[in-house]
Amino acid sequence: MKKGGFLIVFSFVVLIGNCQSSFEITINRPLYDYSHSSIEVNNIYYTMGILRDSNDNANGTIVKYDNESNLFIKEIIKNDSSTALNFGIEKTNNNILVFGWMQDTSLLFYLYVCELTADLEIVMEKYHYIIPDDYDYIAIYDMVINEDNHVVFAGHFDDYGGSSSNCFVLVELDSEGNLINYNYEENVFYDGEQSADLVLKNDGTGYYYFGGGSYKWVEFNNNLEYINGGFFFDPSHHIGYHISAKYLSNGNLMFAGMTSSDSSLYDLHIPIGKT
Missing domain, CATH: 2.40.128 (Lipocalin)
Incomplete structure (x- = not known):
């Protein structure tokens, strides 16, 4: 396999009082890191x-x-x-x-x-084997800390063949890394996506997951069980990446991400919706 150069850049902005400082560290290696x-x-x-x-x-x-x-x-x-x-x-x-x-x-x-x-x-x-039959590997895309101080991950199971055998998965671990719970949804519509955001519901009753590539949202309860799902952008828009979802002070959710419509024009979408 041909390996190209890969650049890792860590860049941070630090606020100190009314002052702002930033720094950057670069690691450059000829491997895929x-x-x-x-x-x-x-x-x-x-x-x-x-x-x-x-x-x-x-x-x-x-x-x-x-x-x-x-x-x-x-x-x-x-x-x-x-x-x-x-x-x-x-x-x-x-x-x-x-x-x-x-x-x-x-x-x-x-x-x-x-x-x-x-x-x-x-x-x-610690190692936890949680992959069900017909799947080969697990990918982890986002995480939150819930009200029990547990870590909850969103990702998906997949198979090496790259077929439709994909599914969304949620995993809950305690602060010592012990497995508390996990659940998966075998529906390609809710397949996990790397450019996504997992959000703890502001009333503490579960989680929202927003897929950046598909504009699909999924709602789960605290037992990691599926409740509901749908589109938060019009399905005619596609190729969205790196979605970010945040609660506003009025309790609504704001999303930000790049989209392209059928005209192939890229834009920045920032919809606001009630939860």
Whole structure:
């Protein structure tokens, strides 16, 4: 497989009083690497993603850095497995809990959880196999923290054939990385999408999931059970990416994302709807 250059850029804006400062750190390697998300803990930043070795094996990676250009890279290297890191949170003991996937030599995919100290020393690892029959792997696209201080992920199960055997999945873990619950919806209409946003309902009764590529929304209760779904943009619009949904002070939801209509003109849509 031909490998092209790939550039990872971390850019942050920091507000201090009435002043604003920003900094940028760039990692440039000739491999297919990527970053997925970042968190800030006590003015230290952690970015989760993947670095690949010379054999194209994926190693889940967390990058620690600050605005003084101090940088430390921790790769989770396993001789018999590939890993990826998607999200992370700070624990009450000041450790970092990160989440992603792990694939073993039998090509089985697991939900991967790892706890690290602030110095990125591994304290604990957990693996949860939740993939049902007829599916091969799991992808994680977004997360929220619910009112029980549990982590809830949205993503999908898929198969290697790339057929219609796709489905939406929600997974709930506690703050120690233990599996609490998961559920999946076997309906291509509600297939998980990478450019999406998972939102905790403001009344605490469940979740909304907004697909950026399809303009489809799905509503789930706190047991991760499907309630309702539909389109939040007119179906004639398509090719939307990186949707963002936020609650306004009046309780309505605002969405922002790029769309293109049948005229192939791209635009920015910001609809506001009642929940």
